[in-house]
Amino acid sequence: MTAAIEVIGLTKTYGDLRAVDGVDLTVGEGEFVGILGPNGAGKTTLLEMVEGLREPTAGSASVLGLPAWPRNAALLPRIGVQLQASSFFERLTAREQIHTFASLYGVAASRADEWLERVGLVEKADSRVEQLSGGQAQRLSIACALVHDPEVVFLDEPTAALDPQARRNLWDLLSGINDSGRTVVLTTHYMDEAEALADRVAIMDHGKLLVFDTPAALIHGLDAPTRITLTDGEVLTTREPAVEIARLAEQSRLDGVRVQTGTLEDVFLDLTGREYRA
Incomplete structure (x- = not known):
């Protein structure tokens, strides 16, 4: 390059x-x-x-x-x-x-x-x-x-x-x-x-x-857990999302489910901290 x-x-x-x-x-x-x-x-x-x-x-x-x-x-x-x-x-x-x-x-x-x-x-x-x-x-x-x-x-x-x-x-x-x-x-x-x-x-x-x-x-690299949010507001945190999604599918609870892995914001806060900077 x-x-x-x-x-x-x-x-x-x-x-x-x-x-x-x-x-x-x-x-x-x-x-x-x-x-x-x-x-x-x-x-x-x-x-x-x-x-x-x-x-x-x-x-x-x-x-x-x-x-x-x-x-x-x-x-x-x-x-x-x-x-x-x-x-x-x-x-x-x-x-x-x-x-x-x-x-x-x-x-x-x-x-x-x-x-x-x-x-x-x-x-x-x-x-x-x-x-x-x-x-x-x-x-x-x-x-x-x-x-x-x-x-x-x-x-x-x-x-x-x-x-x-x-x-x-x-x-x-x-x-x-x-x-x-x-x-x-x-x-x-x-x-x-x-x-x-x-x-x-x-x-x-x-x-x-x-x-x-x-x-x-x-x-x-952050290795953040996956967050799964259900339609009733319940939030599941897991490092094995495939297993959890399969379980929810068996229960017919996948409608409206939102799956969120780590984000760049998580990386940023992990590296720089969360304290307020003026």
Whole structure:
């Protein structure tokens, strides 16, 4: 597998705080990787160093075979970056915003308009950014990051401000981008999002990379019991679900039964704990 991103011993310190602590990470070309972690785990700082936005204290990061730092002008047209906090030019409409971003990369205005349609903002094309809702502004930010057809896309909590319907629509968009051969890396707090979209998931805490594997492998490694919920509300917990299901079948009690194995959320909580993080 050819590496689109190669991170070796990447570290960022602020005084005594090790925001990112010796992370090694390889992302293959065309891979979709999700990065999970509690608040303050180091996800955004890691991404910013890989994107070339922040200087590492130690270690290195390369994207598409080129060093990310010092900020590499040859790399910029080949990557797309959607930051956690959207930033736009003042007093411009949504259409003017994306046309401006497109012009920076020599992309035709017609292509930019296509992206407005893909993220569902055609009806808001003539609205100024300050008139957009949080979710609409987030979708415009993503469109601006993708308008130049980058090979590698970095998305920092792209669905944080979206309602459930908009989230699912964006999942379809991101899956399509990845299916067309692009490499996608996103941070998210939504376990279902990472489980549905990512080929592999990295879980970070206290600046360290704890695990990096497929969602299925991480869940299997947890060895969590299976929960079987019956229509009357009874919950059965077992490590031999086939035996239990067969017993229920003999009793004609399978109608409406819900079977749930371990989830990525179970893995996350097992690794990072359950205490509240501000």
